[in-house]
Amino acid sequence: MKVAFLNGVFARIGGIEEFTHDLVLELLRKDMAVRIVCASLKNPTLDRLKRAGAKVRKIPVYHGCRWNIPDYALLPFACFWLRGADVVIHQKPFAKWAYRILPQRAKHIYLTSYSPADQFPDIAGAKRVFSFFDGVVTQLESFKVELLERGVECPISVIPLIPPRIAELPVSQNESRILRIGMMGRLEPQKNPAYACDVMEALSQSLPEGKVSVEFHVYGEGSLSSSLKKKTGSLKCKTEFHGVYERSAVERIVSENDGFLITSNSEGQCIVALEILAAGRPVFATPVGALPAILTDPIRGALLPRENPGEAAKMIRTWFELNRLTSASDVQKSYQKNYDRDAVVAAYVDLLLGIGRSG
Numbered sequence: 001m002k003v004a005f006l007n008g009v010f011a012r013i014g015g016i017e018e019f020t021h022d023l024v025l026e027l028l029r030k031d032m033a034v035r036i037v038c039a040s041l042k043n044p045t046l047d048r049l050k051r052a053g054a055k056v057r058k059i060p061v062y063h064g065c066r067w068n069i070p071d072y073a074l075l076p077f078a079c080f081w082l083r084g085a086d087v088v089i090h091q092k093p094f095a096k097w098a099y100r101i102l103p104q105r106a107k108h109i110y111l112t113s114y115s116p117a118d119q120f121p122d123i124a125g126a127k128r129v130f131s132f133f134d135g136v137v138t139q140l141e142s143f144k145v146e147l148l149e150r151g152v153e154c155p156i157s158v159i160p161l162i163p164p165r166i167a168e169l170p171v172s173q174n175e176s177r178i179l180r181i182g183m184m185g186r187l188e189p190q191k192n193p194a195y196a197c198d199v200m201e202a203l204s205q206s207l208p209e210g211k212v213s214v215e216f217h218v219y220g221e222g223s224l225s226s227s228l229k230k231k232t233g234s235l236k237c238k239t240e241f242h243g244v245y246e247r248s249a250v251e252r253i254v255s256e257n258d259g260f261l262i263t264s265n266s267e268g269q270c271i272v273a274l275e276i277l278a279a280g281r282p283v284f285a286t287p288v289g290a291l292p293a294i295l296t297d298p299i300r301g302a303l304l305p306r307e308n309p310g311e312a313a314k315m316i317r318t319w320f321e322l323n324r325l326t327s328a329s330d331v332q333k334s335y336q337k338n339y340d341r342d343a344v345v346a347a348y349v350d351l352l353l354g355i356g357r358s359g
Contacts (some may be wrong), residue, residue, distance in 0.1 A: 001356045004085035006078055006105070008071040008092040009062065010038035010046060012244060013186060013220055015271035016091050016113050021038070021045050021247075027352070028053050028343050036083045039070035044246065057081040068092075072152045078102065086356040090133070093119065099132040103204040107355045113137040113268040116146040127151035135355055137348075139269040139290050159347045160290075161269040163339035164278040166332045167251050179207070179320070180215045181284075182257035184245070184272050187222030188267070192286070196263040197232055197239070197308065202313035204237035206288055214238070219245045219253055219318065254279035259301065259316070264288055277301075277335040280328025284316050299326060327339040 005024070011017055017269040024034050039061045040046060046056050059077055061070040075098055082088055085106045091113055102108070110133045112119065120126030130136065130152045138144050139160045147156055181200060187193050187306050197216070204214040216239040218228070225241070232239035245253060254260075254275070259282045262273055267289030274294065282301035285291045295301050302310040302319050 001353065002035070002084060002086045003027055003352060003356075004035040004037060004082050004088045006082065006088055006090050006092075006102075007036060007038040008068075008074065009065050010036070010040040010043060010058070012043055012045070013247075017045055017270065017334055018247060018271050019161045019269075020091075021049060023050050023345075023348055024054050024350065025052055032352075035081065035085065037074065037078050039074050054111055059174045070178075072098070075101065080141055082106065087352055093129050096128045096132065099129075107134045108132060109135045109137060109352075109355060112136065112143060112147070114266055115268070116150060118266045122262060123150045134358075135351070137351070140293055152328055153191060154240050157347075159338070159351070160344055161271055161274075162344050162348070163341050164271075165276045165341050166336055167254075167279045178213050178215055179203075180217060180257040181234065181259050181261055181316070182217045182219060183261045183263075184219045184250070184253065184255065184276075185262075186220055187218070187224040187228060189224065191222075192263045192265050193218070193312055194231065195286075195306075196261045197228060197237075198309035199261060199263065200237045200239070201235045201303070202309040203316055204235075204252070204309075206313050206317060215240065217242060217257055219243075231328070251279045254281050257281060258320070259284060262286065262291065263304070263306075263307075264291075270294065274335070274339060276303065277331055278339075280331045282323070282331060284319070284321060286313070295339075299323065299330060299334050328359075 005020055007020060028036050033247055034052055038058050040058045041060055041062050050056050061073045062293045064070060071092055079101050082103050087107045087109060090108060090110045127150060133154050135154055136147060136152060136156045136350050137159055138147060141158055144156050144158050183196050185191055200216040207214060214237050216237050219242045229241060260276045262283060262285035264286060268292045273283045273291060277300055284301050284304055286306045287303045292303060295303055302315050304315055
């Protein structure tokens with residue numbers, strides 16, 4: 001079977017990009033032919049997938065993401081590059097007219113990367129877009145309900161994004177008198193990193209002077225990098241910016257910190273949260289997307305208020321006070337109860353085979 005991914009912009013770092021990487025490798029192991037159609041500059045993830053056997057077709061247009069310029073610039077090329085595919089996986093919506101020029105022989109699946117209510121506030125517009133698809137994949141039952149409320153009539157499957165395996169060896173707890181909190185991902189408005197800085201400053205000011213100090217470690221880059229560096233330069237909390245990181249470095253990054261902040265305004269499954277838990281550290285996050293479902297067990301971290309850095313800092317401090325004896329392996333065991341990678345991969349393979357054969 002031939003499977004194609006219509007990704008739009010393929011970023012150097014991102015949850016959808018990591019999901020695509022993992023699913024492509026699994027499909028290649030099943031002897032499926034895989035093609036990735038995207039807009040991207042030099043990208044190590046795409047290079048790895050090409051070496052593994054996937055065909056990558058891309059245009060070198062990256063700027064203008066806020067207005068979806070790369071996505072629409074890609075469409076004329078996608079018309080040709082998607083030909084011959086049995087199944088096309090879409091990860092970003094277009095205006096309905098755009099779907100008329102895509103290959104009609106293939107089966108088309110839409111993967112919702114965020115809450116459908118966030119992506120499609122206009123119910124009528126959502127119904128027009130989804131009328132094109134042969135199937136939809138979403139990550140939560142609540143997301144499925146939102147899709148049904150928007151009039152989606154095609155089959156809807158509830159499958160989480162592919163979770164990472166737990167680290168082979170639980171990372172050790174830091175024993176110093178420094179509380180290190182990290183943040184990983186793109187520094188963009190959607191991720192609301194300025195609020196993370198405010199939370200860290202409040203946490204730094206709330207701890208007893210001379211007993212425990214706080215450090216904030218930021219991994220990733222984006223359009224807000226410069227403004228954040230300027231903002232943190234005048235704060236009490238020591239902040240270090242580590243720049244872009246490779247996925248292979250995630251376990252090391254997690255091991256160097258005591259916990260992680262995710263202060264997004266909107267999220268989907270949030271692969272970063274799963275990566276952190278799989279490596280044994282707690283997550284402190286705003287209650288958006290799938291994060292409330294991910295953090296159902298208090299041992300995994302806490303949900304923070306969205307506009308109250310003082311209260312958020314208090315909740316983080318309380319978690320560490322109550323969980324002094326919690327080990328990395330305790331966090332990993334809790335995580336693994338709900339995120340079985342092999343079962344999730346099997347669900348995706350079965351779905352694609354079923355839809356592909358139905359044609």
